Amino acid sequence: MHHVADLALDLADFITASPTPYHAVAEAVRRLTAAGFTEQPEAGEWIIEPGGRYLVRDGTLLAWWQPADARPGTPMRIFAAHTDSPTLKVKPRPDTGAAGWRQIAVEVYGGALWNSWLDRDLGLAGRLALYDGSTVLVNVARPLMRVPQLAIHLDRQVNQGLTLDAQQHLLPIWGLGSPSEGDLIAFLAGEADVDPDEVAAHDLVAHDLTGPARLGEEADLLAAPRLDNLASVHSGLTALLDAAGSAPGVVPVFVGFDHEEIGSGTATGAAGPLLETVLTRIAGGFDARTASFARSRALSVDVTHAAHPNYLDRYDPTHRSLPNGGPALKVNANQRYATDAPGAAAWARACRDAGVPSQYFVGKNTVPCGTTVGPIVATRLGIRTVDVGIPVLSMHSARELCGVHDPGYLVAAATAFMTDTN
Template sequence: MTDAARDLASFLTASPSPYHAVAEAVRRLSAAGFTEQREDEPWADGPGGRYLVRDGTILAWWQPASGPGAPLRIFAAHTDSPGFKVKPNPDVGVAGWRQVGVEVYGGALWNSWLDRDLGLAGRLALYDGRVVPVRVDRPLLRIPQLAIHLDRGVNQGLTLDPQRHLLPIWGLGDPDGGDLVEFLAVRVGEDPEDVAAHDLFTYDLTPPATLGRDDELLAAPRLDNLASVHAGISALLTAVERDPGTVPVFVGFDHEEIGSASATGAAGPLLETVLTRLAGGFDARHAVFARSRCLSVDVTHAAHPNHLDKHDPDHLSVPNRGPSLKVNAVQRYATDAPGAAAWKRTCRTADVPNQVFVSKNTVPCGSTVGPIMATRLGIRTVDVGIPVLSMHSARELCGVHDPGLLARAGVEFLTDAG
C-alpha cells in the first residue's frame, strides 16, 4: 500500500460518521498549528491557519500576512456517505427479535448492506446543550437476508421494501426492553434521561484492505467521499508550507448525498460567508471572486468490466491512472473549457496523469457540490474525482495510487496563482 493510501485507510477508520470525519480533520489541522475560528467570536485577521466547524461540515484556510485581496483556491468535498440513519424512536421488533428503526440516507446500494456486521456512530444531543460523540465499534447490528429456500426467485431479482426489509436486528427479547438510546448513553458515561435527541448512522465494521494480485486496489467503506476529504486536508497542509500567493481553502460539506439543501450543505450560506470575509468584505469580494477558482472533488465511476455497456467507450476512467476531469453538457458537473484547461495545467505541473469522464448519453450521471457552489458564488468551478467501483455500496474499491495523485494535484491547484 502506498503511504497516501495507508494514511487514507487510517482516516477512513477514524471517520465512521460525518462528525467523526470532522473531528479527525480537526486533529490533523491542530497538529499542524491551525487554530479554531468560532462563528460566535470576533474574526481573527492575523496570518496563519484557521478552521471552522459547524456540525458535520468543516472549513479550513491559510490567511496570508499580506491581508485580503489574493485569489482564493477552494478544494471542496463532502463528509457524508450513503447508508442508514437511526429514527428518533429507534426501538422496534417482532417475533421475539429486537430491531432498530432506520431511514435510508442517500442513494445507498441496499443489498450491499445485507448480512454485514454493523456498528453505530454519530452524536447524542443533551438537554443541557452539550453534544457528545458516540461510536460502537464492535458488531452490534445486522440486516439479515431471507434464506433462498424462502425466496426461490431471489437470484432472478431482489426486491427490498425499505420499511420492512432493511431493519437491523440487535438482539432477542421484548422491543420495549431494547432501549438503544439508554445503551449508547451509558456507553459514553451519560445519564440516559439527559439525552434529548440523536444523529446516528450505521457503518460497516470491515476495515480497509488492499486487494488484487499486486495489492494495487484499496477496498474500503466511505471512499465516497472521504477519499476526497482526506486528499483535500493533505493538500492544504502541504500547500501552506509554500507560502503561496493564493488563499488556499478546504471545505468538507455535510448533506451532499441528500441534496445539499441545509445550513451545513453546499446550498447553505456558510462557505459564502467565510469567503466574503477572506476576500475583505462584501464590497471587495467581486474582484477577488473573479480571480478565484473552485475544485469540486468527488469520486467518479471507474469503468466496470462486467457492465461496459453502461459507460461511454471514449471516456473510460480506470484506477491508478490519475484523477478524472468530470464533464457534463447540461452542467450536472460544473466544468467548462477554461476550468478544464486550468485543471490540466495543474496536473501537468504536478506531474500527475489524468483522465476525462463523461457519462454515456443513455445513462444520466449524478451531480456534486460543484454546480451548487458555481451558482451560489459565481466562481469558476471544475469537477474532478478518482475512479471507484461499487459507488454507494457499503464497501467501495479504488486504486492505491490515486489518493496520492489526487492530493499532489490538489497542492498545485491550491497554490496556482495564475
C-alpha cells in the same frame, strides 16, 4: 509526492476514524491542530493574522491558510468535498421488533445500494444531543447489528431479482426479546459515559465494520467503506496542509460539506450560506469579495465511476476512467458537473505541474449522470469551478473500491491547484 503505501495507509486510518461526518470533522480538526491551525469560532471576532484557521459547524468543516501577503481581494483556491455517505440512519424512536427479535428502526440516508448492507456486521455511530445544549460523539465500533437476508429456500427466485422494501426489509436486529426490553439510547449513553436521562435527541447511523484493505496480486487496489467521499476529504485536507505556507498571493481553502448525498439543501450543505459567509470574510468583506471571487477558482472533488468490466454498456466508450490512471476530469454538457474549458485548462496545468496523469469521465448519452457540490458552488458564488474525482467501483455500496495510487495523484494535483497563482 507522498509515498503511495504511506498515503493509502493514512487514508485507511482516516476512514476508520470517521464513521460519520461528525467523526470525520473531529479527525480533521485533530490533524489541523497538530499542524498548528487554530479555530476560528463562527460567532467570534474574525482573526486576520497570518496562519492556519479552521471553522466547524456540525458535520461541515472549513479550513484555510492566510498568507502573510494576503490583502482584501486576494484570490482563493478552494477544494470542496463532502463528509457524508449513504447509510442507514436511526429514527427518533429506535426500539422496535417482531416475533421475539429486538430491532432498530432506521431509514435510508441518500442513494444507498440497499443490498450491500445485508448480512454485514454493523456498528453504530453519531452524536447524542443533551438537554444542556452540548453534543457528545459516540461510536460502537464492534458488531452490534445485522440486516439478515431471507434464506434462498424461502425465496427461490431471489437470484432473478432481489426486491427490498425499505420499511420492512432493512431493519437491523440487535438481540432477542420484545421491543420494550430494548433501550438503544440508554445503551449508547452508557457507551458515551453520559446520563441517559440527559439525552434529548440523536443523529445516529450504521457503519460497516470491515476495515479498509489493499487487495489484488500487486496490492494496487483499496477496498473500504465511505470512499465516497472520505477519499476526497482526506486528499483535500492533506493538500491544504501541503499548501500551507507555500502559496503567496493566494488563499488555499478546504471545505468538507455535510448532506451532499441528500441534495445539499441544508444549513451545513453546499446550498446553504456557510461557505459564502466565510469566503466573504476571508476576502476582506463584502466590498472586497467581488474582486476576490472573480480571480478565485474552486475544485469540486467527488469520486467518479470507474469502468465496470461486467457492465461496459453503461459507459461512453471513449471517456472511461480506470483506477490508478489518475483523477478524472468530469464533464457534462448540461452542467451536472461544473467544468468548462478554462477550468479544465487550469486543472490540466495543475496535473502537468505536479507530474500527475489525468483522465476524463463523461457519461454515456443514454445514461443520466449524477451531480456534485460543484454546480452549487459555482451558482452561489460565481466562482469558476472544476469537477474532478478518483475512479471507484461499487459507488454508494457499503464497501467501495479504488486504486492505491490515485489518492496520491489527487493530493499532488490538488496541491498544485491550490498554490497556482495564474
